[in-house]
Amino acid sequence: MVYNKTDKVKEKQQMRSKKIIKAAREILSEKNMEKVSIKSIAQKAGIATGTFYLYFTDKETLIDTVIQEIYNELLDQIKKERTKYTNNFDKLQATMKVCINLFLKEKNLARVLLFDFPQKNTVLNAKYTDIENDLIRLTKIDLDELLDQDLIPKQDTQVSATAFVGTFREVILSWISHGEPLESELSFQTLIEFNMRGIGRDF
The missing domain is CATH 1.10.10.60 (Homeodomain-like)
Known part of the structure; x- marks a missing residue:
């Protein structure tokens, strides 16, 4: 029965x-x-x-679930913020601001999940790779639309999207590892503008 x-x-x-x-x-x-x-x-x-x-099953399975939950929360918040804008430049900046706010709000959790655990667990490292590729794909969609509108110079948007996400991730990891910058607002704006200039936006 x-x-x-x-x-x-x-x-x-x-x-x-x-x-x-x-x-x-x-x-x-x-x-x-x-x-x-x-x-x-x-x-x-x-x-x-x-x-x-x-x-x-084990601790790794639980951590995997935690990672997915945090990522889903991040995506939900990004989608919510992006609905406030119609311009793709503004949407990209909104995405970065959401990520900055989340990661710096929970610095230790972000450090564990972005740096410590992936180095020690190949399965979860692959999980991070999947998530990063997802963010690259979403960024590329924005870049393709900007390119179609002649708002950015001609470029390989796959390369640009990969560099955009990679640069952002490395700076966030640096802040997590070494402490939030003293002039945080200036540093946040510098990171955002650096990435935007990288895709060809003038300020």
């Missing part, structure tokens, strides 16, 4: 899964990767360590 889960059971399981994910995010925002364990996550979530394995 097959046991069919009731809606109440499913809801309880979903709530517990979200609780585990929330606990992982909180711990990752506070501690170095080496100090994060399934036991600490389970304690934070208020469950037994054995219960953890009913929801996630």
Whole structure:
């Protein structure tokens, strides 16, 4: 006889899964990767360590879920901000501002997820590559539209999009690793304008 889960059971399981994910995010925002364990996550979530394995195979699977959740939140926020503009230049700048605000708001979590963990886990490193390629693809769409409108010089938009995302990522990582710049507003604007000039926009 097959046991069919009731809606109440499913809801309880979903709530517990979200609780585990929330606990992982909180711990990752506070501690170095080496100090994060399934036991600490389970304690934070208020469950037994054995219960953890009913929801996630291992710590890496949970971290993968956290990464995807953060990326989905980032995309949602980017889409929301971009709807305020019709100009592709403004849309690109809005995208960068959203990323800056998110990564600097949760610096330690960003450091763990962007730098520490990918270096130690090839599967998650591949995950980051997929996400980065997705951002490059979205940037290329904006650049292609700008090119069609003769608003930027003739260029290989795939190369430009790759450089655009890569430069932005490296500067963000530098801030995460070495601390937010003293003149943050000036530094943020400098990064944004540097990337915009790189695709051919004049200020």
